[in-house]
Amino acid sequence: MDAPPPPTPGTNGAVLRVDGLRVAYDHARGAVHAVDDVSFSLRPHERFGLAGESGSGKSTMALAILRMIKPPGRIEGGEVWLEDISLSQLAPEAMRRLRLAGIAMVPQGSMNSLNPVLRIRDQIGDALADHGGKLARRELAARVGSLLGQVGLAPEMGGKYPHELSGGMKQRACIAIAICLRPKVIIADEPTSALDVVVQRQVMQTLGRVQADLGAAVILVGHDMGLMAQFVDRLGIMYAGRLVEVAPIHDIIAAPRHPYTRLLIDSLPSLEHKGGLRGIPGLAPLLRDLPPGCAFHPRCPAAEARCRVEKPAVRPMGPGATVACHLA
């Protein structure tokens, strides 16, 4: 492991700062990097999207921020700051306390993340008890009721078991758990991928509303560019473990700088005109067998000679924007 450069303390007004984060998985032929030198920061209240194909490293990234990478994976380097706390310096117990209280996660597939044999109110109660000491019964009931109200669930839903709730209700219950300790950052990993569009819109609106009430920042991990366009303030695009482009959402949709971003946007089928069914040529590369130079060059319609040999550096492109492409 390379010694990381001494990090600058604090986050310059950012609520979360990720600096040179690297996650490695050991493999027979050497380590592969699921997250490779990723840096970005999140302003308070900001909604930040992380998009990419499966295997691009976006979920690994979310887990790495929470220091929840399991062996054989490991965080190989880099630093994550939550305001002025350096997460990599925290003792495991302090890190455990910071999860949920400081950074909460709404996991992918709410169906499977709730405990099937506990009532919703007890799952919320567990989370509160684990982090803040046990509440008296009445106090707990009031707290659970108000949390459920915040996510648009009736108070009696607290008495239900997960299997008695619809997918959208379960996802709301997960949001209620995520916000129960008023975290500063909420990471939502494909929170609506299993839901219908109508329910998706309702759940995302709920997430947006509680986020605004709390003043928290949100990282939305996903692959649906439409959802990103409608929800986030700024979008980061991941490819083969690297953050290849970051820009404010309006700019990135209107004029993407990275050819991969362009293809991702175009691969969303249009509702306006037929014949708009376009894929991205080729396949996402295997991390253990990345092409030399820019990892995207074999699929890139604009690739030039230098793209095949020289790995593009991440360059700043104005406020809140970066790109890693020789052609941008």
Added chain:
Amino acid sequence: MTPLIELRDVTKTFSGGVLGRERKVALERFSFTIDPDRPRVTAVVGESGSGKTTLARLLLGLIQPTEGQVRFNGRALPALSAAGRRDFRHHVQAIFQDPYEVYNPFYRVDHVLATPVRKFRLARSKAAGHALIEDALRAVGLQPEEILGRFPHQLSGGQRQRIMVARALLLRPRLIVADEPVSMVDASLRATILGSLRKLHEELGISILYITHDLATAYQVADSILVLYRAAVAEAGDVEPVVKAPQHPYTQLLIGSIPRVSTVRDWATEQPRAERDVSATGCKFADRCPSAMPRCLTATPPLFQTAPNRAAACFLYADAPALPAGQVATVLMSA
């Protein structure tokens, strides 16, 4: 003309709960035909629980209707002779949602391709059968040498799903029922798989029933569309007008809920839900409908034929003639 497949006034109910006392209607009085002479790509869209997978399973003969009949070449499925059943197995093919579950992990993927060649005697010799398989793989954009001899776990989800399309292609069926074939596949591959389905239709005249919750891909792939809401057809017709100018308030809600890739944020407004008492005989959408009228709370709207190739089950269109029960297929066939 005998339809290839016909659902005649089919109702499917499932029982659940303690002692099976709760009954859930998964599909209600549904009629539909597939004309062998006019192959079409028909999309069936709806939310989970709308009955779309039940429809697929009925069409494939995997479940039996509670009431009504599923007929193949004019005969009810249970009454088919051995030869008729064999014909049915040949000409009605399925592509399922999960490209991981349909493979037996102990067999090489060749197995799913070689079995139909053998069972349906598609080739005269082993070499001819092999050539057939290779052609089918190439037709869906796969390299036979990268696929054959592999085990399922050695291939990606997209590759596995394309093998299922290749398998359907081998059999040259009359109908492919594709139930959410791309919902577990990355956007980049979605286009390839749907494109090869569309190609099967265009080049070989295969009818396709594309079942999905994704209206945008339905619009891209299908000629006509059926929108299901809670076990019944809400709207049906040519895909272009239905998607561009939906008539049923449910279809409008569905299309308005799709987040668009646009610099315009037009997605954020939530419609407050009206609290209404709807009787069991009322319109199923009345409790959430922004345009519900008093009659919607007590009566079920039939499908009103609002144009030659469109119908909507909504009293807003009560001036249009009501389609006779079971005639939804008439608006799905364009001239």
